[in-house]
Amino acid sequence: MKDLFTPYELKSLKLKNRVVMPPMCQYSVTNKDGIATDWHYNHYVSRAVGGAGLIIIEMADVDPDGRITDYDLGLWSDEQIPALARIVEASHAYGAKVGIQVAHAGRKAEDAVLPVSSSAIPFDDKSTTPHALTTEEVKAMVGKFKLGVQRAVQAGFDVIELHGAHGYLIHQFHSPLTNQRTDEYGQDRTLFGREVIAAAKSVMPEDMPLIMRISAQEYVEGGYGITESLEISRAYKEAGADIFHISAGGEGPIAAAGRPGTHAAYQVPLARAIKQELNVPVIAVGRLDEAVLANAVIGNEEADLVAVGRGMLRNPYWTLEAGVVLGKDAGVPKQYEFGFPRAAK
Numbered sequence: 001m002k003d004l005f006t007p008y009e010l011k012s013l014k015l016k017n018r019v020v021m022p023p024m025c026q027y028s029v030t031n032k033d034g035i036a037t038d039w040h041y042n043h044y045v046s047r048a049v050g051g052a053g054l055i056i057i058e059m060a061d062v063d064p065d066g067r068i069t070d071y072d073l074g075l076w077s078d079e080q081i082p083a084l085a086r087i088v089e090a091s092h093a094y095g096a097k098v099g100i101q102v103a104h105a106g107r108k109a110e111d112a113v114l115p116v117s118s119s120a121i122p123f124d125d126k127s128t129t130p131h132a133l134t135t136e137e138v139k140a141m142v143g144k145f146k147l148g149v150q151r152a153v154q155a156g157f158d159v160i161e162l163h164g165a166h167g168y169l170i171h172q173f174h175s176p177l178t179n180q181r182t183d184e185y186g187q188d189r190t191l192f193g194r195e196v197i198a199a200a201k202s203v204m205p206e207d208m209p210l211i212m213r214i215s216a217q218e219y220v221e222g223g224y225g226i227t228e229s230l231e232i233s234r235a236y237k238e239a240g241a242d243i244f245h246i247s248a249g250g251e252g253p254i255a256a257a258g259r260p261g262t263h264a265a266y267q268v269p270l271a272r273a274i275k276q277e278l279n280v281p282v283i284a285v286g287r288l289d290e291a292v293l294a295n296a297v298i299g300n301e302e303a304d305l306v307a308v309g310r311g312m313l314r315n316p317y318w319t320l321e322a323g324v325v326l327g328k329d330a331g332v333p334k335q336y337e338f339g340f341p342r343a344a345k
Helices: 038-047 078-093 135-154 169-172 191-203 227-237 268-278 291-299 310-314 318-326 333-341
Strands: 009-010 014-015 018-021 053-061 097-103 159-164 210-216 242-247 282-284 305-307
Touching: 014 097, 038 053, 038 078, 053 078, 053 159, 053 210, 078 097, 078 135, 097 191, 097 268, 135 159, 135 191, 159 191, 169 191, 191 210, 191 227, 191 310, 210 227, 227 242, 227 268, 242 268, 268 282, 291 305, 291 318, 310 318
Parallel strands: 018 053, 018 305, 053 097, 097 159, 159 210, 210 242, 242 282, 282 305
Antiparallel strands: 009 014
């Protein structure tokens, strides 16, 4: 039976365990230049020391106006590559593999003078009405994603994640709530995402996996649910996505009637449905901070990998602690062995 500490392999990606640190924005760029700082280095490398199998670095944007805030990471300039490469190299030294989330915030770019989106629909009544990208501008945006992914490959990342969730630009195109276009990108709302996938794959090594993160449920009146997200995911799978990272929400103010549950593992059924229906590897995420619960998700074959977000913000050594709880050898560094009970071999 598989468990949280069973190695995982897909194409060139070889993980020592199934624990994923998901991308969580730090808003810690100091000069508004998109370049990772010592905070980012210490933050991510400490989780590598702490035993995570895969670390996915936070949302890095393909355009300065695609940032949620001016303090986000970027992938729009070659000057941003060295600091990211330094994090990757150090994390590799401690046995972790590293990915990065490539993204554009679209209408949720809070500090952009004029944010852009699929349609001119603001996020809420306090947000700027975005500029609806022209057909030509959409095609140019695909090119920006391609260049961003190319820089990530140059930085030495092991896997790339495209952010198609949480109400950001790719999500804005595949959601009927935010895409009211009449051109080809409105007639086929997955076209933009599929073109971004194809562009990314064109500059990635053939054996490097591509992760697509999606919101499988929109918690807003008139939003889509699992039936529609299965079709969206099927289109993205056919376009070349190898792994799906299953989250939910983020597209707009949450209506009371659609408010998501706050119980543990509330998004796991979405991940399980996509895994089973499309026969694709999935990462489950969402209140999976208890080791026994995370382990059960793997053992019950509901997901292939488990992302632990808030738990790892609280504790860089979450994975090592999980090994103690589960009686598994989590690879405690020799320098820390006196601090941990002897793990089962």
